Amino acid sequence: MREFKGRVVTPGTVTAPALVSHGGLNTLASFQKALQFGDKKATCGDQNNPDLYGKQMAGKALCLPQTIGSTTGGLVLYCACSMGRQPACLLFSNPIDSLAAAGSILASVWLEGAEMPVVDSLGEEFLSYVKDDMTVTIKADGTVCVE
């Protein structure tokens, strides 16, 4: 088991299985099909992301460097949260980007009960260490335990 310390962007605690993307998450490409066609598992539809393509994102501790792609990214993330198809949490190795920050803040302010804790700045070592299906726990102070 290893612990990593990050910065809390939107607060919360959760334990969930890890899903790891070593490249940036293209939010629109990843979520659009799932939101459009009622896929409650939020299966990733981004063919350009070999780490995530075809895998369930809903309920997972999504570990990633940053989000990329269309600036609709924030509202797509907001919609995923509203529909209950969001990851259990977002864990960024880098400082969070403006699109992911917008999505998580919009969900936190405008939606009730759509929890998706977000921690950033966990460092490159975090992303090298964590692997799919490892158990990830976020503590309230931004500590992330991976086992």
Place this chain on the structure above:
Amino acid sequence: MIYLTPEQQGILDGAKGETMAKVMKTLVMYGEVFGADKMVPVTSEYNHLVTSFGLKALGPVYELMDQLIEAGAISQQQFSVDPRPLDKNVPANFLQNFVFNKFMYSKQDFYEEQLKKLGLMDADAFSCACYLDQMGNKPKKGEVLSWAESSAVVYANSVLGARCNRNSGIMDIMGSIAGFVPHFGLLTDEGRKASWIVEVKTTKKPEAQLLGSAIGMKVMEDVPFVTGMNQWLGSELNDENCAYLKDFGAATASNGAVGLYHIEDLTPEAKELGRALVREDAKVYVIDDAELQRVKDSYPVIWKNPDAKPKLCFVGCPHLSMQQLKDWTVAVEEGLKTSGNAKVTVPTVFTTAPAVKKEFEKTELAARLKATGVVLSSICPLMYMNNPLCGPMPVITCSNKLRTYTTARYYTEAEILEKITKGV
């Protein structure tokens, strides 16, 4: 800790109602994440929104819009918006039309009604290139914006000298409603300094969309200071250069996440401040012919059959300027004349802003373009292609943005011209 004026603190505390308090809370949280020191007024005349499409999947966005409208939380700014996703003149088969109209974009009319209530400039205010003269939403140097469309943000910052962060959709309208945005990143002098020097050493004028792609992929969200372009572009921001920078910037913003670039001796801040804009610890990226070729060769071909004959070609993402439209019309005519073909050999759509389209249609070139078989539209090619039915379709384009976000295959402008006029 972000400093709020008594007025801003009052809004946050509910002086203008619960919904406005949430709008302010959203912006304050956004600013705190990025270390903003204060909120600053939005000073542009108009706003621009990225969300133009009534995609059924975005139901929660429309609910949020309704909440804002019902609470009277409406911007004092009118706004333009990105292009519509549909146009009956653009080739689509029966199944595509059925899915587009009855399923995917079934909320389009509803959403456009919401946009009218929220302050849409006019019924033709749909273009990603809202800053084109004909569209009437061209910010002035130093103005603070609350925009989100990535290609428009990078153009406004770099070519016009306005100040805007690379915001997300919805955050754009929040800033406009409040009339304030958090002061961080590209709104600050420090945030506008370059952390990369890009030395262009090519033997000919680089393809704008390829150069932008190379720089975007290298610097990601950083600010590049580009040298070596004077011999190709000179030092005047004329129509030709503005169109070049429009396409270049869109590629930097989509292939990377660039929100501002400086071109030595050309863009306004580079002209004023020169190399004082470059940070002391700036990294260097040299681009020559071989590097551009390497980048082009690195693009994956994700067509199911890489040798398939193209079924559709899009030119104009971002939307074409008037001069580009005229130049393309003449080039296609000449290409067809050389090849002996009467019409384009691949169904081709040129996309431009509605106001440019109207002006173009008043010229004699409109009939000449129509005679070549090219369809002129104001659709968003990206939204047209962003669905499962278009995924397997062999579409070609000279837009590096369209290549990045869809399965469209990229070719240079010269290659596209060859393909659509000669069928090679």
